[in-house]
Amino acid sequence: MTRTVYYTATSLDGFIADERHSLDWLLSRHSDEHGPMGYAEFEKRVGALAMGATTYEWVQEHDPGAWAYTVPAWVFTHRRLAAYRDADIRFTAADVADVHAQMVAAAGDRDVWIVGGGDLAGQFADRGLLDEVVVSIAPVTLGGGAPLLPRRLELARTEEAVNGQFVCVRYDVVRT
Numbered sequence: 001m002t003r004t005v006y007y008t009a010t011s012l013d014g015f016i017a018d019e020r021h022s023l024d025w026l027l028s029r030h031s032d033e034h035g036p037m038g039y040a041e042f043e044k045r046v047g048a049l050a051m052g053a054t055t056y057e058w059v060q061e062h063d064p065g066a067w068a069y070t071v072p073a074w075v076f077t078h079r080r081l082a083a084y085r086d087a088d089i090r091f092t093a094a095d096v097a098d099v100h101a102q103m104v105a106a107a108g109d110r111d112v113w114i115v116g117g118g119d120l121a122g123q124f125a126d127r128g129l130l131d132e133v134v135v136s137i138a139p140v141t142l143g144g145g146a147p148l149l150p151r152r153l154e155l156a157r158t159e160e161a162v163n164g165q166f167v168c169v170r171y172d173v174v175r176t
Helices: 039-044 055-061 095-107 118-126
Strands: 005-012 014-017 047-053 073-077 091-093 111-116 132-138 155-163 166-173
Touching: 005 095, 005 118, 014 039, 039 047, 047 055, 055 073, 055 111, 073 095, 091 095, 091 132, 095 118, 111 118
Parallel strands: 005 111, 005 132, 047 073, 047 111, 073 091
Antiparallel strands: 005 014, 132 166, 155 166
16 A cells, blocks of 8 residues: 655754755764665655655755656646756646645555655645654754654654664654
8 A cells, every 4th residue: 555654864853954954964974774764675665756846956956967766756846947867757836635646656556755845744744645754863953944844743653763873763644
């Protein structure tokens, strides 16, 4: 069954990027992508992904070569953004509910990954479309920046692990 999953990392005080949109605090930390709740196993379950414009621009700035993903991607934006050559990227300004079924169909029997940011994950949650939140918590505080999930959301913990310097927690979204 396809699930819509927000898989991300956060600072201890709940920010996914600092006030300058930097991820230096994250990229300088050690984790094992093949370890508990690591990226390598998670990525195998992903059949489609969604990201916001700020995340997409960060990827373009920090990895301007080839697009790193092989699955269809939806970029939610109201801006005109440059595409990667030979990548299945679909730019949309539509409501997440309007394209979610397309994403699920594209994912097949795998999951839809909400790459970032927190507000985009919140939009999926607002529409009752977010099933799971998987977060790796780094041992650093930022004091401000892009919030992990700028919404109230009820969650039920289903798994936890330590991976390198991160405490990783998996939650199911509780539907009320």
